[in-house]
Amino acid sequence: MxxxxxxxxxxxxxxxxxxxxxxxxxxxxxxxxxxxxxxxxxxxxxxxxxxxxxxTPARYVLIVIPLFIAMGIFAKHGTFAQDAFDMAGRLLRKVRGGLAMATVLTCAGFAAVSGSSVATVASIGPLAIREMRRNGYSVTLAAGVVGAAGTLGVLIPPSVVLVLYGIVSGESIGALLIAGIIPGILSAFMYFVAIYFWGFGNSALFVSEKEAQIAAAEEPPLPRRQKLGWTVGAYTLARILSLMTVVVGGIYTGIVTATEAAGLGAIVAFIFFLIDTVRGREGFWRPFRQATLESISLSSMVFALLVGAAVFTFFLVLAGVPAMLTTWVTGLAVPDVLIVVIILLAFIPLGMFLDPISMLLIAVPLVHPIVTGMGYDGIWFAILVVKLIEIGLITPPFGMNAFVVAGASRHVTVEQSFIGIMRFLPVDLLTVALLFMFPPLILWLPNLMM
Incomplete structure (x- = not known):
């Protein structure tokens, strides 16, 4: 045959x-x-x-995955989401669209301590949507902000998706994590700008007395213990800075490897989780048990995907598919830059049907060697791919974040979630275009580190 x-x-x-x-x-x-x-x-x-x-599971470098997952799960089960949203709301309460911007800022902060898009949406969504609706924000806008800003979890380090990309492609995991910083900040800034200017053109998105009345009748106000002061705000900021210093700072300076940084980050996250449980009323063992089981479950799923992808990739390599594809693509009579654009755009329809990790494990072993073989920087291409994976998380019909938003808030339907998220699709595409046209936005920090 x-x-x-x-x-x-x-x-x-x-x-x-x-x-x-x-x-x-x-x-x-x-x-x-x-x-x-x-x-x-x-x-x-x-x-x-x-x-x-x-x-495959016995590879030492893979220990970084359960450690980063544990770090994110400990942050999710602590009080970080509530504290961070309160602090961001205080900082931006006088700005047009301030609560929506506070949601973006909170998602960016949570992404910096979790590395997971789904965990970001599930943790921030219920709190942020409830408060935005109670303040007169359109339910579609509230859902859209959470769903779109939640995608920052796969770009801002520590990102599990970037770690997996490094494992699959052979690129430096540390360089990939550092390369995600500026694109992550740029993405959040673009959301800020879009929200601010939408306030001028359609005030009904931000000031709807009808929506506020409906939300007030459907959902009670936040408990008094969640209306936190500046002391807890400083504690929240300390958590973010501590984890970023340990993980990002450690990798950037070369003091620790990515694996060691993941271990230190998990320890620091556990310490803050312990403090949160002491401050709370649930006690320690119940949230610890939930966090442990969730970490084990998610890590098992990722490792199962890695094993399946490794077998499939081995077959493709043995069959000579990557070499055949590379020969065919490089032989096309079109500019190399057009080939890269076509490859990148192909991730959008893939994202409509596959989850981010599956998409990465199936497609990257095939397309990464092609692009790097044409002379393009692998780190630059990786960040663009991850950014397009973000877009896949919000693209119908199977945009995962839209379903997570609807599941996290019982008063938001999937249709409303998609309508709100689609507002942010042009913003994300513009961000991809900027990163594509200006590679230093991605490569500046990794080059300094190297």
């Missing part, structure tokens, strides 16, 4: 299983084993899958 036919069979198996709602990890594993079976034989395919299933 010809190699191309075998590759088509494996791809058919992969997409058929995805359509059947089989977990992506199992779909990748099954497709890889099927391809290896037709390339060699049954014994070879099963033995290879068994070896990869043992060797």
């Amino acid at each position: 010809e190699t191309l036919t075998i590759v088509m069979i494996a791809l058919f198996v992969l997409f058929a299983l995805i359509v059947m709602r089989i977990p992506i990890a199992l779909a990748l594993l099954a497709a890889g084993v099927t391809g290896l079976f037709f390339l060699r034989d049954a014994d070879y395919s099963l033995e290879t899958a068994a070896h990869i299933a043992f060797d």
Whole structure:
């Protein structure tokens, strides 16, 4: 059987299983084993899958994933979201669209201590949407701000997606994390500008007495213990700065590796989690148990995806697919920059149907060697890919963040969530264009670090 036919069979198996709602990890594993079976034989395919299933999780560098996940989960189960939103609201309360900007700022701060988009939306969403609606903000705008700003969790370090990108592509994990800082700040700034100017053109988005009355009837005000003063605001700022100093500062200065920084960050996050539980009323063991189980569950899912992707990638390499693609693409009679643009734009429809990690594990092993083979910087391309993965998180019909927003706030529908998030899509595309046209926005900090 010809190699191309075998590759088509494996791809058919992969997409058929995805359509059947089989977990992506199992779909990748099954497709890889099927391809290896037709390339060699049954014994070879099963033995290879068994070896990869043992060797992949045993790689030392992968310890960074559960450590970063634990850091984010401890932040989620503490009081960080409430404290950070209160502080940001106080700082921006007199600015047009201040609560929406405070939500963006809070999501950026939470992203800096969690590294997860879903955790950011789930933690900030209920609090921010409730307060924005009670202050007269449109429910679609409130949902859109949370869903769009939540995507900062996959760009601002410590980002689990950037870590996985480094593992899959071979790029420096430390350089990737540092490279996400300026694009993350730029993304948040672009949201700020958009919110501010929307206030001039459509005041009903920010001042709706009807919405405020509906929200006041549906949801009670925040408990008094959550109306925090400047002392707790300073404590919240100390948490952000401490974790960023340990993780980002440690990697940037070269004092610690990315793996060591993840371990230190998890320890610092646990200390703050311990302080939060002492301040709260639930006690320690119940939130600790929830955080531990959630960390284990999420880490297991990521490792399962890594094993499935490793088997599928091994099959593709053995079949010579990356080499064939590289030869074909570089032989096209079009400018290289147009090829890169087409590759990047392809991530938008992918994001409509796949979650970020699955998209990264399937596509990056194929396209990253092509782009770097044409002479483009791998770090620059990686940040652009991750930014487009962000856009996939908010793109219908399966934009994950829209569903998480609707699930986190019982008074927001999926339709309202998508309507609000779509306001931010042009803003994100403009940010991608700026990062594409001005590579120093991405490469300046990593080059200084190196």
